[in-house]
Amino acid sequence: MILILGIPDEAPVARAIAAAEADGIDHIVFDQRDHLAANLMLTLDPIAGWRGTLSHPKGTVDLASVSGVYVRLMDERFLPDIVDLPADAPKRLRSARFHALLHDWLNVAPIRIASRPRSMLSNMSKTYQARIIRHCGFAIPETLVTNDPDAVLAFVAKCAADGDDVVYKSVSGTRSIVQTFGPADQDRLSRIRWCPTQFQRKVRGHDVRVHVVGRQTFATAIRSDATDYRYARRQSADDAKLTAIELPLATRATCIALSGALDLPFTGIDLRISPSGEVFCFEANPCPAYSYYESQTGVPIATALMRWLAGEK
Template sequence: MTVMVWGVPSEPPTAMVTGALAARGADVLVVDPQALAGATVSMELSGTDRGGPAGLLAGTIRTGGRSTGLGHVTAAYLRPVEPDAVPGLTPEERTRARRVHDTLLGFTEVADALGGCRLANPLSAMASNMSKPYQAQLIARHGFYIPETLVSDDPDEVLGFVYQHRGAVYKSTSGIRSVVAAFDLERDGGRLERLRWCPVQFQERLYGPDVRVHVVGERTFAVLVDSAAVDYRYARLQVGADARLRPHRLDEDVAERCVALAAGLGLPFAGVDLKLLPDGRIACFEVNPSPGFSWYETETGLPIAAAVADWLTGVGIRPDGG
C-alpha cells in the first residue's frame, strides 16, 4: 500500500515526514506541485447512490516517473501549493497543473469515506483557520480562554478597546500568516484611518509563556517557548534574540482538551497555540491545520515527524482509529 505525500519535497516538514515514512519501509508517492503540469490523474466513482457515500473509488495518478492506482493509496500527508503560486509555469502549464490539482483535491475529499484513506489533513477541515474569529468560537467550546477580540474599521472603537484592556495586539483575521504586533499609540495612532479601507482584528494583550502543542491522533507533543517577543516566530526582529524552545509536560486534562479540539475540527494533525496565564487559565489563540513543525522538532528533539508517519501507516493505531 502507498502513502501519498503532496507538497514541496524540499520543504522541511514535507521532507521530514517523507524521510520518516521511508524509514518505516512505506511506499511513498511524492506529488510535487512543481511537477503537476506534467502529471496526469484520472478518478472514477462507481456504485454510489444518493443516500450516502457508499461506492468504489478507482483511478490512476502518473507523476514522478511512476503510475499508481488511487485505490492503493491508503494514507496522504497534504501540504499542497496552489498552481497559481508555483513559480516558473507558463499559462498552459498552469492550466494543466490546475486540472490535476483539482482532481487530486477531489480525491482527498472522498478517499476517507470511500476507501478508508487516512488524511493529514483534509483540506476541507483546514478551512476553519481561514477565519480566526470563527475558529475561536469553536475553540471556546473546548474549555480554553479566548482573548477579548474586536474586528473593526472604526478608529474610535479601536482606541476605546485599547484603553479598556490597557493594551492590545493586532493580527490577521485569515489563515494568511501575519506578524502579531503590540498596538503602539505613537507608531500606530496615525495609521488608524486606514481601517476605513480594511477592518483589522485586535485582541487584548495576554502575558505568560507560550506553548505550542502538536497533536497527532491522540498523542501530544508540547513545546514551551522562552521569549519576550509578542510574536515569538519573529523574536529576532522584535526583541533582537531568537526564541528558545524546550519540551514541556502538559497537564493531562489540557492534553485531552487539545486532542478533543483537534478531533472536533477534523484535524488528525494540528498545531495548537496556547498561552499559560498567571491566574491559571489556559488561553488558546488558534489551531494551525497544517503546522510547520520542523523548527519545533529540530530544537527539542520531539519525534513529531515519526508520530505523523506512524499515524499515516497505522502503527500503534487502535481499531477505533485512536
C-alpha cells in the first residue's frame, strides 16, 4: 500500500491520487490539514524493526503495511490553523512534535520513499548541492556567492567583458525568482550585506527540466524569453512553451546518477543546454511541482511515481 502525505487538492498530490486510482494501486491519503487530529505511534522491535500506526479522521494506517510513501508536506509552521498562533501555543507545539516524529519515521523506514526529509535538506544550500552536481558530471555556471557589493560589481564587469549577463537568486532553499542583474539592482546592491546572494554567469541556450523517478527520466524542453520561465508572463508577457523530449543516453544517465547521489529517487533537475551542446545544471529540486510539466506535455510522471512506489523497477 502507498501512503500519500500532503494536501489532497494541491495539484501534484491530486495527480498522484488520480494516477493511483487509475492504476488500481492500493493507497491511502493523509490530509496534512488534519494534523491536529492525527496521532502517530511508533515502536522499535529488535527483531521486527519499526512498527506503528498513523490515526487520522479518515482511518488508521498500519505503517507495517505501507510499501511506499509520496511526501508532499508543507512546512507545518504555516498551516492555516496554527500560522497565527504564538510560538509556545499548545497547538503549535503539538503539531511540531507530530511532524518531527513523522519525519523521523520517514528518514529511517526501510521502504521506498519519495523523498526522505533528511535528503531534501541538500537543497537548503545551493553551494553544497552544486559540489555534488559537478561531481556527478554536469557543468555548473560560473558562480559567486557573496555579501560584498564590490565583489558583485567586479563579477558583473568580468562577465560583461565577455558579452554575458549575470543572473541572481537565493542561495538557500527558499523559493526566489531568478532575475537578470541590471541598473536597478546596482542601486540597491548594498542590501546584500545582510543577505548573501548567489550570482551566476548567464548561460546561453535553452532550459530543460528533467524529472527522475527511480531509474526513469522525463525531460521537458522549455522555450521562453524570460530569465525565469516559471514567471514567463510576468517577465516577458508570453507563456513558456513546453515540449516533451528525449535526452541523449549519457545525459539521462547523469541525471539518474545525480538523483542517486542526493538520495532523491523523485527529483526535478534543472538543466540548460548551451548552443555547443554542453549541459549545465542549476539545481535539483527535492520535491518537484511536476504537475505543471505533466499538464503541459502529457508525460506520465504521476503514473511512473505511483508505480515506482508500488514496487515497479
